[in-house]
Amino acid sequence: MSDLVFLASICAAAAGAGVLGAILGLGGGILLVPILTLFFGVSLPYAMGASIISVIASSCGAAAGHLRSGLANIRLGLFLALDTVAGAIIGASLAGILSERLLELLFGLALSYSAFTTMRQLQLEVPALETADRLALRFALSGVYYDRVLQREVEYRAARVRGGASVMFAAGLLSGLLGIGSGAFKVLAMDYVMRLPMKVSTATSNFMIGITAAASAGVYFGRGDIHPVIATPVAVGVLAGSYAGTRLIASLRNTTVRKLFLPVVLYLALSMLLRGFGIWR
Amino acid sequence: MRAEALVARLLFLGGMISVTLMLTGLVTLEIHAAAGGHAVEIPRVVENREAGRSADVFVSLPQLARALRRWPPDPIAIITAGVVMLLLTPTLGLAAAFVAFVRDGDRAYAVISAVLMVALLFGFAFRLGG
Numbered sequence: 001m002s003d004l005v006f007l008a009s010i011c012a013a014a015a016g017a018g019v020l021g022a023i024l025g026l027g028g029g030i031l032l033v034p035i036l037t038l039f040f041g042v043s044l045p046y047a048m049g050a051s052i053i054s055v056i057a058s059s060c061g062a063a064a065g066h067l068r069s070g071l072a073n074i075r076l077g078l079f080l081a082l083d084t085v086a087g088a089i090i091g092a093s094l095a096g097i098l099s100e101r102l103l104e105l106l107f108g109l110a111l112s113y114s115a116f117t118t119m120r121q122l123q124l125e126v127p128a129l130e131t132a133d134r135l136a137l138r139f140a141l142s143g144v145y146y147d148r149v150l151q152r153e154v155e156y157r158a159a160r161v162r163g164g165a166s167v168m169f170a171a172g173l174l175s176g177l178l179g180i181g182s183g184a185f186k187v188l189a190m191d192y193v194m195r196l197p198m199k200v201s202t203a204t205s206n207f208m209i210g211i212t213a214a215a216s217a218g219v220y221f222g223r224g225d226i227h228p229v230i231a232t233p234v235a236v237g238v239l240a241g242s243y244a245g246t247r248l249i250a251s252l253r254n255t256t257v258r259k260l261f262l263p264v265v266l267y268l269a270l271s272m273l274l275r276g277f278g279i280w281r
Numbered sequence: 282m283r284a285e286a287l288v289a290r291l292l293f294l295g296g297m298i299s300v301t302l303m304l305t306g307l308v309t310l311e312i313h314a315a316a317g318g319h320a321v322e323i324p325r326v327v328e329n330r331e332a333g334r335s336a337d338v339f340v341s342l343p344q345l346a347r348a349l350r351r352w353p354p355d356p357i358a359i360i361t362a363g364v365v366m367l368l369l370t371p372t373l374g375l376a377a378a379f380v381a382f383v384r385d386g387d388r389a390y391a392v393i394s395a396v397l398m399v400a401l402l403f404g405f406a407f408r409l410g411g
Contacts, residue, residue, distance in 0.1 A: 007307075052368075053364065053367065056368060056370065057299075057300075059371060060293065060295055060296035060370050060371075061296055063288075063289070063292050064289045064290070064292040064293035065289075067285045067286070067288055067289035067292075068285070068286065068289045070285075072285075074284055074285050074288060074378065078378065078390060078393045078394060082393055082396065085397060085400055085401075089400070138389075139390075210370070211371050211374075211397060213371070214368060214369075214370075214371040214372060214401050217368045217405075218368075218405045221340065221364070221365075221368065222340050222341070223340070224338040224340045226338070226364055227337070227338055228303070228337070228338070228357050228361050228363075228364060229307070229310075229337070229357075231303065231360070231364050232300075232303040232304065232306070235299060235300050235303055235363070235364075235367060236300050236303070236304065239296050239297075239300055
């Protein structure tokens with residue numbers, strides 16, 4: 001494979017990851033790392049470094065579009081990012097003290113339950129507006145967006161804010177301890193715990209993942225894991241793909257986004273359980 | 282301008298400047314290689330990380346700044362400048378949010394933005410300072 005074809009192929013794969021990432025609120029690492037290692041022969045440290053680039057590029061491209069369209073809620077994103085970043089800092093300092101396998105097992109079980117609840121509410125387009133949560137009122141965790149599919153404005157307000165913030169903290173803890181992305185946990189916390197519309201959850205997650213990834217990006221850069229020649233096609237592809245993804249999500253139903261999200265939760269639940277039982281690393 | 286619009290504009294601009302720098306560096310690298318200069322052998326680069334850090338990678342900001350001051354600048358340094366710009370873009374987004382919330386008199390979110398921004402900047406400076 002010539003250099004140009006190699007770089008163009010990585011760029012195309014990254015664009016695909018960017019489109020899906022923008023719709024599902026993920027950074028694309030879950031797709032990009034296996035593609036880079038299995039199909040392009042990139043070593044794992046460079047693939048992980050490319051994954052951080054992918055998360056931040058995806059967040060820049062998608063969050064810019066989502067913030068403009070009103071799908072991403074900046075106050076909600078900042079409020080919850082505080083919990084995730086605090087969790088990540090504490091998690092990184094607890095590495096080696098807490099049992100990683102026990103945590104993986106616990107998260108695997110929690111994700112399995114989340115997959116079950118996601119399946120149960122697959123047909124739920126927009127959750128009913130719940131009674132006001134004290135923290136949601138205090139921190140203005142509510143909003144409204146125009147849904148092109150439903151052809152009406154959708155009003156939403158965060159419920160069970162303490163529960164959502166706790167899941168965010170736990171997701172950050174896991175990120176800091178295990179060095180994995182936590183976009184899926186963020187979406188689940190907003191969609192299932194805080195009862196927000198699915199598209200608002202994925203769009204706000206897109207804004208948040210850039211902040212969480214930037215908190216650990218220095219580690220990857222300092223270790224020399226971000227190779228410039230691999231980072232370039234990844235950044236270009238993901239940025240273009242995520243921007244396109246923000247256009248696409250406007251024409252999708254919340255139920256469609258949830259159906260696309262379900263396989264990701266199932267995959268994560270299975271991989272966490274297998275890691276927890278020591279079957280797969 | 283509302284916080285959402287300001288942050289959206291900054292994230293988009295940051296992303297665009299980053300990829301422009303990266304692509305400029307990559308094209309310059311190819312031109313150098315075609316003219317018989319230093320070439321990055323991609324198959325060697327992608328496979329060899331396990332054996333140790335590649336010589337083509339910058340790992341600190343002072344090291345990068347020194348390479349950018351040389352003339353002509355090292356193409357890999359130009360790409361890396363784009364990478365650093367991308368890594369800093371979320372922090373710039375938080376700075377824009379801070380400015381917008383201060384202007385709107387939203388003290389709670391101005392504080393939240395500032396705390397997150399300081400946490401990210403501290404982590405970055407601590408790890409990449411040299």
